[in-house]
Amino acid sequence: MAAAEIRFHDRLNDLLPPARRGRTHTRVVARRAAIKDVIESLGVPHTEVDVILVDGASVGFEHILAGGERVEVYPWTCAPPAARHLRPAPPACPRFVLDAHLGRLAGYLRLLGFDCHYRRDIGDAELAAIAEEQARVVLTRDRPLLRRKRIRLAHWVRHTDPWRQVEEVCDEFDLYPALAPFTRCTHCNGRLIRIEKAAVAHRLEPLTRRYVETFRECEDCGRLYWHGSHVARMKARVERLRRRGLRERES
Incomplete structure (x- = not known):
């Protein structure tokens, strides 16, 4: 049976057992196999992969291996710029x-x-x-x-x-x-809005009522926030x- 040689680059090696990092892997191709399945069978999820080169040509996850190829797999951090990029670009402020x-x-x-x-x-x-x-x-x-x-x-x-x-x-x-600290509820993910002290005074402990003037409230769960130590x-x-x-x- 023909085998493909596969090498993972840079931080993709974090996903491999220590003894297999930085080495070329030989994978027997017993049948026509999608390259995505072969890569994941070695322990590297497709979400960590940005570029795949097969015998120097850039291919997608759907590419079929027949055996005998040399495969180079790159993360986005060091992917060849002219290659076909497989990892979607994240938005400027991802959710x-x-x-x-x-x-x-x-x-x-x-x-x-x-x-x-x-x-x-x-x-x-x-x-x-x-x-x-x-x-x-x-x-x-x-x-x-x-x-x-x-x-x-x-x-x-x-x-x-x-x-x-x-x-x-x-x-x-x-x-x-995009850092916007103290604008979201750490408990439920809701947005925090400013609220007058008078509107929440009945919910405060005596010392908080006495010494704190500025409050924010989660618009979803109603949790109160104020500046402390x-x-x-x-x-x-x-x-x-x-x-x-x-x-x-x-x-």
């Missing part, structure tokens, strides 16, 4: 849907002003449907999820620390110009994030 394991990342992204659909009990089929029907970008730590055909634009989150995940996603989609800490984090974005643009 996200996150898997059930990324609750803290969802909360942070909402705090930064980004529209994030998240539920602890969301299943893979529902998540893929929401991604397709609402044109949302999938963020996940679950690689098998990314093999679903309904998912076109996604990112497999590498880091496990939630704030490092924030930095990773901001880098991936260049979110820095935690906000000062988060403002410092946001400022560091903005500086990170400037460094990324200058590099």
Whole structure:
């Protein structure tokens, strides 16, 4: 049986077992196989792939391998510019849907002003449907999820620390110009609107009623927000994030 030689470039190797990174993979082609299926059988989801070269020619996911070819697979970060790009371009301010394991990342992204659909009990089929029907970008730590055909634009989150995940996603989609902190409810994703203190005074604890003057309310769930010591800490984090974005643009 004929075999195809496949090599993954740059960060696509993150998706492979350590012993198989940076190496050429030999895959026996027992029947006519779509190149997308062969790539995913090696552990790399189609959502992470931007360019595929077969014997130097740029092809799409539907290309059929017969065996004997040399295949080069690139992520968008280092894809040859003249090739056929397979990864859809994300919008300037993408909307996200996150898997059930990324609750803290969802909360942070909402705090930064980004529209994030998240539920602890969301299943893979529902998540893929929401991604397709609402044109949302999938963020996940679950690689098998990314093999679903309904998912076109996604990112497999590498880091496990939630704030490092924030930095990773901001880098991936260049979110820095769209940062709008403290404009979205971290609990339900609704928009925050200013509200007069008199309208919510009956809902406040005595010390809050005495010392705080400015409030925001979620227009969906009614949760109240005001500036406390935690906000000062988060403002410092946001400022560091903005500086990170400037460094990324200058590099």
